[in-house]
Amino acid sequence: MTAIAVLGSTNMDLVAYVPKAPRLGETVTGREFRTVPGGKGANQAVAAARLGGEVVMIGAVGADDFGVRLRSALTAAGVETAALRTVEGASGTAHITVDDEGANSIVVIPGANGTVTGLEAGDASRIGAADCLLLQLELPLEAVLAGAAAARAHGVRTVLTPAPARPLPRELLELIDLLVPNEHEAAALTGSTDPLAAAEALLHEVPEVVVTLGAAGALYAARGREPVTVPAPRVRAVDTTGAGDTFVGALAVALGEGRPMPQALAWAARAASVSVQRPGAQDSMPTRAEVDPGGVL
Template identity: 65%
Template sequence: MISVFGSANMDLVAYVAKAPKLGETVTGHRFRTVPGGKGANQAIAAARAGGEVAFLGAVGDDGFGAEMRATLAEAGVDVRGLRQVPGSSGIAHIVVDDDGSNSIIVVPGANGTVTGPSGEDLAVIAASSALLLQLELPMEAVVEAAQAGKVAGVQVFLTPAPAQPLPAELLDAVSVLVPNEHEAAAITGAEGPDAALDALLELVEEAVITLGSDGALYGARSGERLRVPSVKVDAVDTTAAGDTFVGALAVARTERRGMADALAFASMAAALSVQREGASTSMPTRRQIEDALA
């Protein structure tokens, strides 16, 4: 089983010709709500990629919370550990203008209320072979979850986003760090992915730096290095490509496939997701990933 201890957000996306200035009202031409949050995205990606997945987190007692729960459940994610707390669910309020530029307000809502794993959460984590973490919950909660994973001998994957300083006690508990290029540079201060990978391996046992359409770079302290090219596709929407990659990677890893195989599986899952608009709705099923690999 894979457990995901993370955020669930509703993205509220308004499309306008030109974003309003302070005090101004403009009429938009399109609106959509998109279930997201890096935690929920990774859970859905892993479930669609064939994993047995349990989600641990919180939503508010509003309609968005109910919709997030339904979306996760529909993808096959076990939502018994998704708590409902009083107040609003986490939201991202996004304004996209005709040039494609956006401005975003994130209100953590229920995500901001999450503390370290409860007794029930700890049992779920201990029964897992992998635990997926990101940084959209309070840092203390993430650190506690990572430590619980380490104590239980679970492979702990961390997506260090949004980028912020990483406490040593968090890094000590992480097995596989999966930053994108910008996060890797921010964490290490190193220039270029190869130098960043060397620096990351001073901090953790294994790291994968995702490089967008340039693929990914993997390294382990054991000395193994792999460069994974991306699959050449026409990208329509790269939202949640990184989350799709991590979800699929964790599934393949927990099936004890070799790292090269696991990376190819993750890279194909991400490539399939960028060809469709949307976050969770664009994530491929196991069947689609395997057919594309074959």
């Protein structure tokens, strides 16, 4: 079983479903509202656990009702939460609008996530015991750097999802083995709207890059190798929230099992394609039986 450590955010997603997203200054009437456990870190942890990974979550929730629900959701998915601290104040929240085409826009309020500024006792050992460390950018950068440094010290593969997109310091990039931006994040990091050109630019900073392309699949590039594009199954998207996190969680499991990158990418794309056919982030994430051959696609 693949051992995966996740150092990242936990948020309660406050999701409004609308026919069409409002423009600036516009008010629209929605058709449904839901509160759903989320956060990029927790989402990746749940995705990996449901797909067969042995996952530990490192982060923080608030001392509020959302914090109780967030921890319970992780535990129910099979994620180890001993390193998920409870701190005074509010849990993180994400305010999400989803339109009838399944597209979304998100505002994140860090809450308890903002208190995670480094590793605590036992965290480095948890990272060292993993096959892979998953990182995102919804925690303070100091914590991301500390986690990446601990992984490098223990020879653990580091996978960074650079979201929300922001300039990445060289000291962090030097600790990253695999960078997984979506096409918009890749463009923000490089200034190039062409995914292949962006990936090639990022290879000057990290040894491997996967650019996720939504319904078009994913592009893989590595130093000294020809780029590979893996298509995604054609499905009707209901809600794309959490699809990228599903992809990363699945990719971590597949790589930990020793699958070659093209096969790992194809399996991760299948997992993401299952998730977009259902509403919510963690609620939509598939089990292994749904993704393996003979599953729901």
